Amino acid sequence: MHHATIPMPTPHADAESFRETMRFMVSPISIVTALDDQGYPRGLTCSAVCSLSMAPPSLLICVNRRNRSLDAIRHSGGFMVNLLKAGRAETSDIFASPLPAKFANTEWQPSPMSGLPLLSGDALAYVDCGLQAEIDTGSHAILVGLVRGSGTTAPAEGPLVYWCRNYGRWISHDLPEDAAARVAMASVAGDAEVSAARPTAS
Numbered sequence: 001m002h003h004a005t006i007p008m009p010t011p012h013a014d015a016e017s018f019r020e021t022m023r024f025m026v027s028p029i030s031i032v033t034a035l036d037d038q039g040y041p042r043g044l045t046c047s048a049v050c051s052l053s054m055a056p057p058s059l060l061i062c063v064n065r066r067n068r069s070l071d072a073i074r075h076s077g078g079f080m081v082n083l084l085k086a087g088r089a090e091t092s093d094i095f096a097s098p099l100p101a102k103f104a105n106t107e108w109q110p111s112p113m114s115g116l117p118l119l120s121g122d123a124l125a126y127v128d129c130g131l132q133a134e135i136d137t138g139s140h141a142i143l144v145g146l147v148r149g150s151g152t153t154a155p156a157e158g159p160l161v162y163w164c165r166n167y168g169r170w171i172s173h174d175l176p177e178d179a180a181a182r183v184a185m186a187s188v189a190g191d192a193e194v195s196a197a198r199p200t201a202s
Contacts, residue, residue, distance in 0.1 A: 001077070002133040026163045031082040031095050032061055033108075033117035034072040041103045041117040042072035045096035047162060048140075049081055057147035059127060062140045070141060078130040079145060080116040082123040084160040086169035091122045092160065113149040124159050125152040 027047035036042050048062035061081065063070050073079045084092060095102050107121030113128045129145025136142075158170050 001131055004133070004135050006135060006137040008138045023164050026161050029084045029088075029092050029160045029162055029167075031084060031091065031119055031122070032063070032069070032073070033080045033082060033119070034069060034076040034078070035116060036072040037075045041108065042069040043095050043102055043117065044069040045092050046081075049083075052144065057150075058132070058145060059129065059147065060142055060144050062142055064139055065136065065141050066139075073131060073143065074134075076114075076116060076131075078114055078116060078128070078148070079143065080111055080114070080118060081127040081129065081145075082117075082119040083125040083127075084119075084122055085124040085154060086158045086160050088122045088160050089167040091119075092162075092167070111149070120153065123153055124155065124157060126150060 028049070030046050030049050031043050032046045032049075033041060033043040044063065044067050046061055046063065050060050052058045052060050059081070061079065063073070091106065094106070103117070106119060108117045109120050110116070111118045111126075111128050114130075116128060118126055118128075127145075127150040128148045130148055131143060132146045133144040134141050135144070161168050161170055
């Protein structure tokens with residue numbers, strides 16, 4: 001595993017203004033999981049997940065270096081990205097909290113690829129990664145994962161998304177009418193609807 005540090009210069013931008021701007025970016029919500037040195041499951045809520053390459057298949061995540069799950073990821077030599085289904089805002093809040101027993105009421109099973117926690121009851125899709133590199137920059141670590149396996153569990157339900165400090169659900173105008181209805185029914189009351197047309201290629 002490669003480990004590097006990128007020093008950051010003194011910032012010129014106002015952090016609060018940047019934070020206010022970033023809240024207008026729609027983010028899918030994932031739970032990143034691993035096993036600690038005692039074999040216990042650990043996890044954190046993460047919106048900073050990005051596809052990196054298809055040759056080889058790889059992605060990256062960004063984790064605050066003070067988050068205790070980072071040590072579990074290092075110990076595991078990898079991590080599981082669990083993309084949450086619409087309506088799983090409570091799960092997101094639990095894993096974003098400092099609660100010690102985040103898995104107490106969370107359904108999970110060991111991944112067949114690595115044994116890492118797969119949130120079978122909450123995940124819309126999952127990606128199992130081996131840790132290839134860690135890059136420290138600012139307050140966060142950028143973790144590069146080589147994909148060992150991936151799949152979907154309930155794609156018709158749609159993902160949980162976060163925008164402007166609110167949870168929501170994605171409904172595409174291009175979905176067939178019956179599929180759009182299933183997505184809407186799968187979401188819990190209180191979720192805002194995030195509706196958009198198919199994005200164009202850039």
